Every structure is written in C-alpha cells, then in structure tokens.
Amino acid sequence: MRKFSPDWFRQQFPALHKPYCYLDSAATSLRPQVMIEATQAYYQNGGTVHRSHYSQAKEATERYEACRQQVAQLINAAEANQIIWTRGSTESINLVAQAWLAHQLQPGDEILVSEAEHHANLLPWLMLAEQTGAKVVRWPLSPQGELEVDELALRLTARTRLLAVTQMSNVTGYVPPMAEIIALAHQAGVPVLVDGAQGIVHQPTDVQRWDADFYVFSAHKLYGPTGIGVLYARKDRLAEMRPTQGGGKIISHVDFDGYRLLSAPWCFEPGTPNIAGVIGLASALGFHQSVDWQAAEAWTCQLADYAAEQLAALPGITLFRAAGSPIISFVFESLHSADLFTLISEHNVALRVGQHCAQPLMQALGVQGTLRASFAAYNTYDDVEKLVRAVTFAYQLLTEEE
Numbered sequence: 530m531r532k533f534s535p536d537w538f539r540q541q542f543p544a545l546h547k548p549y550c551y552l553d554s555a556a557t558s559l560r561p562q563v564m565i566e567a568t569q570a571y572y573q574n575g576g577t578v579h580r581s582h583y584s585q586a587k588e589a590t591e592r593y594e595a596c597r598q599q600v601a602q603l604i605n606a607a608e609a610n611q612i613i614w615t616r617g618s619t620e621s622i623n624l625v626a627q628a629w630l631a632h633q634l635q636p637g638d639e640i641l642v643s644e645a646e647h648h649a650n651l652l653p654w655l656m657l658a659e660q661t662g663a664k665v666v667r668w669p670l671s672p673q674g675e676l677e678v679d680e681l682a683l684r685l686t687a688r689t690r691l692l693a694v695t696q697m698s699n700v701t702g703y704v705p706p707m708a709e710i711i712a713l714a715h716q717a718g719v720p721v722l723v724d725g726a727q728g729i730v731h732q733p734t735d736v737q738r739w740d741a742d743f744y745v746f747s748a749h750k751l752y753g754p755t756g757i758g759v760l761y762a763r764k765d766r767l768a769e770m771r772p773t774q775g776g777g778k779i780i781s782h783v784d785f786d787g788y789r790l791l792s793a794p795w796c797f798e799p800g801t802p803n804i805a806g807v808i809g810l811a812s813a814l815g816f817h818q819s820v821d822w823q824a825a826e827a828w829t830c831q832l833a834d835y836a837a838e839q840l841a842a843l844p845g846i847t848l849f850r851a852a853g854s855p856i857i858s859f860v861f862e863s864l865h866s867a868d869l870f871t872l873i874s875e876h877n878v879a880l881r882v883g884q885h886c887a888q889p890l891m892q893a894l895g896v897q898g899t900l901r902a903s904f905a906a907y908n909t910y911d912d913v914e915k916l917v918r919a920v921t922f923a924y925q926l927l928t929e930e931e
C-alpha cells in the first residue's frame with residue numbers, strides 16, 4: 530500500500546490539472562486517471578458479459594464478476610454473490626422496497642426512517658406506504674442533531690418492519706452509532722437498511738460486524754463512474770427478495786407456462802448491464818486499495834477542521850457540522866444562501882447550495898437551505914483559503930452599507 534502523499538494523490542485526478550477549487554465531493558467525487566482509462570479501454574475493446582465466449586466477452590465477464598469480490602472485500606461481505614449491481618444508492622433502496630418489503634407489508638405496518646435521511650432513503654418508503662397502506666414513522670433527531678438510541682427504543686414497535694438509516698449525513702457529516710442502532714433494532718426483531726452513500730467514502734465499513742440486513746452505496750462518490758451502484762443483502766434477506774423486473778439472463782428456463790429464475794444476484798440484474806460502469810468501479814476500487822485511507826482521511830478532516838475554524842470566525846455565520854466531519858454546511862443570518870452562492874461561484878469555488886435532498890433534515894435544523902463545502906483527499910490548504918476568501922467577499926458585498 531502506498532504512503533499517502535497529498536501531492537501525489539491530487540496528481541491522479543486530471544480535473545485538478547487546471548485550477549479548480551472543487552468542494553462538492555459529497556455530491557460526486559472527481560475521478561482518477563486510472564479509472565478513466567479502464568472505462569475507455571473497455572469501450573475500445575468491447576464485448577458483452579455472460580452471453581458469449583469470444584476473448585473480449587470472456588475478459589469482460591471475468592472482470593465484471595471479479596468486481597463483486599472486490600466490493601465484498603471493501604464492505605466485508607461473506608460472499609461475492611451477495612452483491613447486486615444497480616444504478617446507484619437510489620435504485621438499491623428502491624429495489625429493497627419493491628423486491629423485499631413490498632410483498633411482506635400489511636396495512637398498518639410501520640417503516641421507521643431517521644430524520645437525517647437523504648430523500649433517496651425516504652421517498653421509496655413513502656411510495657411503498659402509499660402502495661400498501663403501511664405508514665412511515667419518523668425517528669427524530671435530538672436538538673444536537675443526533676440520532677439517540679433511547680429515542681429509537683421508543684419508536685420500535687411490534688408493527689415495525691424495517692429501520693432505514695444513514696451511515697453518514699450528507700448535510701452535516703454526522704455519523705450515527707451504527708453497531709448500537711442495529712443491535713437494538715435486531716433485539717426488537719427489526720431488519721435494518723444502511724444508506725452508505727456518504728459513509729463508504731470516509732469510513733471503514735464492515736457489514737458483518739454490524740450485522741446489517743441491507744447496505745447500499747454509489748460508485749460515483751467513491752472515485753468511480755456514475756450510473757453504477759451496489760446493493761448488499763444478508764443471505765437470509767437475499768433469499769426473501771423477489772425480482773421486480775424481467776428480462777434477459779435472469780432465468781435458466783422459460784416457456785409460455787412459466788420460468789425458473791437463476792440464483793441471486795443474477796436474477797436481479799435483467800438485461801445488458803452497465804459493463805463499463807462495473808469495470809470502472811473495479812479500477813476505482815483498485816486505486817482505493819492502493820492508498821493508505823486512514824492517512825488520506827486524516828488529511829481530509831484536517832482540511833475541513835481548518836476550514837470550519839476559519840469560517841466560524843465570520844460574523845453572522847452558523848455552521849452545521851459534526852465534529853471531525855469532511856462536510857460543512859453553513860448559513861448566514863439574514864442573508865439568502867442562494868445569493869451568497871452566486872457570488873462565491875464567481876470566484877470559481879465549487880460548492881453546493883440548497884436543501885441537499887434532505888428537506889426533513891432542513892426543517893429539523895430550522896433552515897430553508899444551506900451552503901455546503903465537502904472535502905476529499907485531493908483538496909489542499911489553498912482550497913480552504915480560496916473558500917474563505919470567496920465567502921468573505923460574498924458576505925461583505927451583500928452586507929455593504931449604501
């Protein structure tokens with residue numbers, strides 16, 4: 530494994546070879562050259578998967594399947610065939626809703642969802658509730674913006690069929706105590722889906738240690754391509770899932786009277802899949818494995834700490850940030866975040882503004898929206914200086930006396 534060097538790491542990302550203050554990695558990360566080349570090489574060679582035996586197709590199939598093992602290693606899944614390819618976290622969560630929970634729900638059953646969730650981990654449950662007569666129950670955040678286990682104990686009932694909770698908030702970077710949460714839910718007989726879209730990037734993840742029933746993430750936040758994601762399911766949950774989409778390569782036999790499905794994960798992946806996406810992810814994971822992530826993460830959080838310290842000194846600012854997090858949300862008293870954002874963008878600082886697909890969390894924080902700076906290991910102290918300069922400039926311009 531390579532020792533982490535901020536300069537070397539940054540060099541691997543062609544988007545940063547020209548001036549670019551990129552502080553929007555929580556939305557999507559930049560991509561290393563090696564992953565771009567792997568995707569390009571696949572398109573140059575061609576070949577489909579699981580359908581043919583010419584050498585390009587054989588090679589594509591081998592790499593496509595080998596990537597499941599890489600993902601299994603990354604999250605410590607027991608077996609590669611517990612990894613289902615999807616388009617991303619959103620599709621993975623919808624798949625759990627429709628392929629696993631839908632056929633078990635009765636009217637009046639409850640789906641418990643934390644208030645810290647991205648809409649991707651709320652809307653599939655609201656839609657499912659509409660479909661089935663079940664209801665979605667809120668697990669509220671404490672006034673400190675945390676998910677408390679005591680509060681969870683009050684919300685788990687004999688009707689709770691699932692708990693859906695994030696590994697890391699995409700707004701504040703808050704990390705709930707996952708092992709404790711899952712243990713408590715399981716004591717009450719409630720399975721747990723963990724949304725790892727943000728967490729996978731910043732934390733070592735061990736689905737077996739947690740005993741997570743479902744775990745999802747998207748490749749594009751982890752230095753991989755867009756349009757490819759993962760659903761991990763515990764073996765017993767996998768056995769309870771029923772495919773929701775039919776198509777090529779999910780059966781061993783079909784005629785006009787019926788069909789016999791292949792085993793998981795293949796029965797959940799109808800049609801020609803995102804081959805380039807999986808091959809790109811394989812390369813991104815190879816890159817990931819070659820770096821000392823503890824050191825990379827320490828660098829990232831050091832930068833975010835410094836940025837938070839500098840921003841906190843500005844008048845009228847409120848920060849929403851869990852201690853040590855790579856994500857900083859902030860607002861200014863009596864200024865509209867969108868106005869600040871427009872001026873900050875003029876300084877070529879890439880932030881995000883708005884509700885971050887987390888409207889219930891915005892309500893809990895008592896804000897309309899926030900500005901968000903999110904850090905990755907390719908950022909530098911220079912990026913922090915640019916951010917603080919741009920925010921100060923925008924603040925001064927908007928509060929200038931006539």
Ligand code: PMP
Nearest residue numbers: 617618619647649699726727747
């Ligand atoms: N959950 C969280 C916490 C996220 O940050 C995101 C992406 N912003 C998602 C889910 C959805 O991921 P995707 O859009 O890649 O499906």
